[in-house]
Amino acid sequence: MNGRVAIIGIGTxxxxxxxxxxxxxELTYCAAVKAYRQAGLHPKEIDSFITASExxxxxxxxxxxxxxxxxxxxxxxxxxxxxxxxxxLGVGVMxxxxxxxxxxxxxxxxxxxxxxxxxxxxxxxxxxxxxRPLEEDAEFLAGLEMRRFLRDSGNTEEQxxxxxxxxxxxxxxxxxxxxxxxxxxxxxMASGAVSTPLKRLDAAAAADGAVMVVxxxxxxxxxxxxxxxxxxxxxxxxxxxxxxxRDLGVxxxxxxxxxxxxxxxxxxxxxVDFAEVxxxxxxxxxxxxxxxxxARPGEAGYLTENGFTSLNGDxxxxxxxxxxxxxxxxxxxGGMKVVEAVLQLRGEAxxxxxxxxxTGLVQSWRGVPTATGAVAILSNE
Amino acid sequence: xxxxxxxxxxxGLTKFVRRAQETGPELSWQASKMALDSCSLRLKDxxxxxxxxxxxxxxxxHMKGEYLLSGAGGSNxxxxxxxxxxxxxxxxxxHGWMHVASGACDVCLVVAEEKMSSCHPTPQGAFITxxxxxxxxxxxxxxxxxxxxxxxxxMERYGLTRxxxxxxxxxxxxxxxxxxxxxxAGEYTVDDILNSEVLAEPVHRLDxxxxxxxxxxxxxxxxxVAKRLTDRPVWLDGVGWNLDTSYWAxxxxxxxxxxxxAARMAYDMAGIKEPHKEIQVAEPYDPFDYKELHHxxxxxxxxxxxxxxxxxxxxxxxxxNLPTCPSGGALGVGNPIAATGLMKVIELFLQLRGEAxxxxxxxxxxxxxxxxxxDLMQVGTVVVCRS
Numbered sequence: 001m002n003g004r005v006a007i008i009g010i011g012t013x014x015x016x017x018x019x020x021x022x023x024x025x026e027l028t029y030c031a032a033v034k035a036y037r038q039a040g041l042h043p044k045e046i047d048s049f050i051t052a053s054e055x056x057x058x059x060x061x062x063x064x065x066x067x068x069x070x071x072x073x074x075x076x077x078x079x080x081x082x083x084x085x086x087x088x089l090g091v092g093v094m095x096x097x098x099x100x101x102x103x104x105x106x107x108x109x110x111x112x113x114x115x116x117x118x119x120x121x122x123x124x125x126x127x128x129x130x131x132r133p134l135e136e137d138a139e140f141l142a143g144l145e146m147r148r149f150l151r152d153s154g155n156t157e158e159q160x161x162x163x164x165x166x167x168x169x170x171x172x173x174x175x176x177x178x179x180x181x182x183x184x185x186x187x188x189m190a191s192g193a194v195s196t197p198l199k200r201l202d203a204a205a206a207a208d209g210a211v212m213v214v215x216x217x218x219x220x221x222x223x224x225x226x227x228x229x230x231x232x233x234x235x236x237x238x239x240x241x242x243x244x245x246r247d248l249g250v251x252x253x254x255x256x257x258x259x260x261x262x263x264x265x266x267x268x269x270x271x272v273d274f275a276e277v278x279x280x281x282x283x284x285x286x287x288x289x290x291x292x293x294x295a296r297p298g299e300a301g302y303l304t305e306n307g308f309t310s311l312n313g314d315x316x317x318x319x320x321x322x323x324x325x326x327x328x329x330x331x332x333x334g335g336m337k338v339v340e341a342v343l344q345l346r347g348e349a350x351x352x353x354x355x356x357x358x359t360g361l362v363q364s365w366r367g368v369p370t371a372t373g374a375v376a377i378l379s380n381e
Numbered sequence: 382x383x384x385x386x387x388x389x390x391x392x393g394l395t396k397f398v399r400r401a402q403e404t405g406p407e408l409s410w411q412a413s414k415m416a417l418d419s420c421s422l423r424l425k426d427x428x429x430x431x432x433x434x435x436x437x438x439x440x441x442x443h444m445k446g447e448y449l450l451s452g453a454g455g456s457n458x459x460x461x462x463x464x465x466x467x468x469x470x471x472x473x474x475x476h477g478w479m480h481v482a483s484g485a486c487d488v489c490l491v492v493a494e495e496k497m498s499s500c501h502p503t504p505q506g507a508f509i510t511x512x513x514x515x516x517x518x519x520x521x522x523x524x525x526x527x528x529x530x531x532x533x534x535x536m537e538r539y540g541l542t543r544x545x546x547x548x549x550x551x552x553x554x555x556x557x558x559x560x561x562x563x564x565x566a567g568e569y570t571v572d573d574i575l576n577s578e579v580l581a582e583p584v585h586r587l588d589x590x591x592x593x594x595x596x597x598x599x600x601x602x603x604x605x606v607a608k609r610l611t612d613r614p615v616w617l618d619g620v621g622w623n624l625d626t627s628y629w630a631x632x633x634x635x636x637x638x639x640x641x642x643a644a645r646m647a648y649d650m651a652g653i654k655e656p657h658k659e660i661q662v663a664e665p666y667d668p669f670d671y672k673e674l675h676h677x678x679x680x681x682x683x684x685x686x687x688x689x690x691x692x693x694x695x696x697x698x699x700x701x702n703l704p705t706c707p708s709g710g711a712l713g714v715g716n717p718i719a720a721t722g723l724m725k726v727i728e729l730f731l732q733l734r735g736e737a738x739x740x741x742x743x744x745x746x747x748x749x750x751x752x753x754x755x756d757l758m759q760v761g762t763v764v765v766c767r768s
Binding site: 054055056057059060061062064065066067068069073074075076077078079080081082083087091093094095096097098099100121122124125127128129235236237238239240241242252256257260366369370372 | 384385404435436437438440441442443444445446447448450451455456457458459460461462463464465466467472476478479480482483484485507508509510511513514621622623624625626627628638639642643646650755756757759760
C-alpha cells in the first residue's frame, strides 16, 4: 500500500429512460468534462484511463476502439475491463497502489435505449451448451433465485415489493433519477409476472447515462481537493461460475467481497452509516443486505418494512433510489451508486441527504446469469 | 517510493489449432492447469485471476469473461476480464502486473483464451461490427482491406516490394517448425508467399496469420514469493500501453505512433535507454508479415524504414543480432488473438530461462520485449522482461 486513494472528481450525465439528444460518445463526454472540472485536472494530467463496458451492449465487436476521443484520452494508456464500474474502480485503486500512477479516470456508460432486443442480448449471456437450449429468457434465473432466496430466508414477496416502494420513492428526491414514483405495495404485487415470483415492477427499468470518477493518490488528493472521499477498501469476487452448481439463495460474491473490502478498510459493518447496494431486482436488495452482513439472515425484509433502511432510518439503503428508482444503467450502475455515496459523504445530496454520513458501503452485481460483484467502502475522514 | 517487482514463475500453452474440440472454458482450464503445474502451485494458492480474450462476437456469448470464468479457475476468486482488442494478449500480463505490483495479491494467474472457430463461416463475420456503424459499415469493409491499405502505404513510404516483406513470413513459418503448439509451420520460399492467392492487394493468403483456437496462461508472483518458487524468475520489468484515436482513417498509417508511445512507457519503467542495443530478443506482433516490420520500427528496435533490409540481411533470424519472433510468431504458430499475445510473452519467459529447446537463441539473452497490437490500427501493448 502506498498511502490512501481518494475520489476527487465525479461527473454524470443522465439518467433517463431515453437520451435521443446524445450519442454514447456525447454522454461520456458530458460526464468526463464535469469530472475533470471538479477534479481541477486537464485530461492530459490524468495518468491512465479505464472503461468498463461489454461489446454486446454497445453493438460493437471491439468496443475498446470507441472510448478514447470523448474522454480526452487519445494516445494515452487506456484500457477496458469487461466488468462492472465498481470493479474498474478497484483496478484504478490497484494502479495507484503500484505507485506508478497518481491519477486515474474510471468511466462507464449505458445507452440501453439503443438496444432493440435487450432480452436477446441477455439471453446471449447464457451458456451455449447447458442453458441456451432451454430457450428461456435470461430473467428466468432471477425468478429462480428469488424463489430460492425467499424460501431459504423467510422473507416475503410483499417485503420485496416494499423495497420497490421505498427506492422509487427515494428517487423522487434525486434529480439524477429517471424512474421516481409514488407506488403502493399492491401496485407491485399486481404488476404481472416476469418469472414467478418476480413481477414486472420488481425489476429495474433500463436507463441511459454515463459516469466518470477521477481517482488520485493521497498527496495529489490533498493538494487538489478540499473534500476528498477516500476509497478505504474495494474488492470484487465471483462466486461459483456456473449457475447450475451455485447456491441461488445467497449472494456469496457479496459476502466474499465485503469481507475483503472491510479488512482493507479496517472497518466493520457497524461503521457503515448508509449503503448503496445492487437492486436490479427488488429481492436482490434484501439478499445483498443479508449476504453483506448489514442485516441478519431472514431479517432484511422485516427491517425494510419497519423503515430501518428508509431515508431517515438507522441504515439508509439506496437513498439515491437505486437501480429501481434511478434506472438500471448496466455496467454504469455501480458508478451511479459511487456518485451517490460521494455526494452523501460530501453533504451535497440535497433532498435525499442522509444524516451523519461518514462511511458508506457501495455494492454492485453484474446481473443474470453471473455471480460476480464488487464492494467498496468509502469515507470522508 | 519503492516499487514491488513482479516475476513470471510459470507458463502454460495449449496447441493452436483451426478448430478445437474443447469449449472456451475447457481451453482456459488446460492452459491454467499447465501454468500452475509448471511452478508446482495449486488453484488454492492463487488469490486473484485476470483473463484476456478478444471479442465476444467470436463465441456469440455476451459477457464472455463470465462464461470463461469457471474454466479459468475464477469461481470464488477475485476474477476480472481485461480487453484491448488484438492487444489483449500482451495486456493480460500487464493487468496481472497491476494486481501483484499494487500489493493486492502475491500470486496472480493470468489467462488468455481465444476460440475463433465458433464464428461461422469465418471470424470476419464478427469483424464487420468493429467498424463505425455510420461512416464505415456501409462500405462493407473487412479487416483485410484495411491492412491492405496500411501495407500499401508502408511499402510506398519506403519503396519496398512484396518480396521484401514476404521474407518475414518465410522466417516465422520456418521458426514455428520447432514450436510444439504451431498451427501453420512450414518451409516456404519467398515465391510461395508471393504466388499464394490474392485476398486484397497487396495482401496474399500467406502474408496473413490464420484464425485459430488456443489458450495460454502465466503465473505472476511478487519478488519474495517468486524467489521461493523458482531459481529462474523472469521479471516483468517494464509495461506500457497506449490507445490512439477511434478515427483511424484520419492518420498516416505508415508508422504506429501508439506502439512507440507504449514502448517508451515500458522502456522508461525498465530503465532501457537504447532499445536497439539493449534488447536481445523481440516478439513483436506479426498477424501480417509487414506488421512485424512496422512494429520493429515502432518498438524503436531499428530506424524507420530499415526493418525490411535488416530482415533480408538475417539480422532478425534466430542466429542474428536481434532474433525476432523466434517462436514462429502469429504467422507460424497461429493467431488465436489473445492467446497469441501471451504466447509471445511465454516465448520470452522460455528464451530468458534458456528453456526454449530447439528454438533457443544463442548467447544467453537477458532482456526481451514482447508486443501486441489491436483495435482499429490503434492500440499498442508492450512488456519488457529480464532474467
